Amino acid sequence: MTFNPDKFANAVVFLLTECPRKPGLTALLKMLFRADFQHYREHLAPITGVDYVALARGPVPQDYRLLMGKLEALGRVARQEVSTTPTMNDKVSYVPLGAPTNGALSESELAVLRSVVREHGNKTGAQLSEETHNEPPRRDVWQDGEGNGQRIPYALARAEDNRCGPDDLDAAKRDIAAPAVQQFIAEFAAQ
Numbered sequence: 221m222t223f224n225p226d227k228f229a230n231a232v233v234f235l236l237t238e239c240p241r242k243p244g245l246t247a248l249l250k251m252l253f254r255a256d257f258q259h260y261r262e263h264l265a266p267i268t269g270v271d272y273v274a275l276a277r278g279p280v281p282q283d284y285r286l287l288m289g290k291l292e293a294l295g296r297v298a299r300q301e302v303s304t305t306p307t308m309n310d311k312v313s314y315v316p317l318g319a320p321t322n323g324a325l326s327e328s329e330l331a332v333l334r335s336v337v338r339e340h341g342n343k344t345g346a347q348l349s350e351e352t353h354n355e356p357p358r359r360d361v362w363q364d365g366e367g368n369g370q371r372i373p374y375a376l377a378r379a380e381d382n383r384c385g386p387d388d389l390d391a392a393k394r395d396i397a398a399p400a401v402q403q404f405i406a407e408f409a410a411q
Contacts, residue, residue, distance in 0.1 A: 221269040221374055228268040228287065229296050230324040231255060234333050236297065236316040239341040245288070245312040246277075246345025250352050251336050253279045257357065259332045261377040267329045272372045274361040278352035279372055288314065 235243065235251050243251065256266040271282040281287060291297045297314040304311050325333070340348060352358055357376030361367040384392075395401060 221266055221271075223269040223271070225290070226321070226324055227329070228270055228281075229291055229294065230320040231267050231329075231333060232288075232291060232314070233296055233316045233318065234320045234325065234330075235337065235341075236314055237319060238334070238337045240337075241342045242313060243341075244345045245314065247340075247343065247348050248314065249280045249284055250278060250345065250348035251340055252281060253352060254340060254348075255329075255333050255336045257374065257377040258336065259329060260374045262332065263328055266374055267325070267332065272358075273369050274358050274367045274372055275369065276353075276365070277349045279358040282371070 231252060232248065235248055235255075239247075239251075252268065252270075253272055256268055256270065256272070260266045268281075270287070272279045273282045288297070288299070291314075292299055295317055298317055300313050300315060301310040302313065343351075356379060357372050360376050360379065361370050361372045396405075
């Protein structure tokens, strides 16, 4: 996958603009992950092409601080820090400085981003971290911390679709037990 900085910027601005609840940085990063991997699952191509890595609290774009700093420098977003409580770190969020560029995102990319906003736009960063922390593809890379900081391949977005379930195994057992299949196996083994 090739990283597309323009699509990354427009996806960020879209999420910041369209979410009913202003997302903090954590929520924004998790929604980007969801959008990229959902689009890959449905269309075999991510939206932004950014590499994601597995961290303790879930997946994030690799070098996300640098990427967000570039968006600030380009005048696409403004960083805000909000004090929460004396014992917690300040909450970091971003404000869009304009709208997404017309035509920068395809219809399928916009549809996935809208879907992510509908499903996750009212969730907190903590909620989204917990969800993405416990599900594939991040879980497949994390391996109890062994994969800390490791890249999460986009192909893992489709891995769950290809895993056999109980119904698949039952169907395979029935098919193998069919007389024609048993005859074929016997003939093949005799060769």
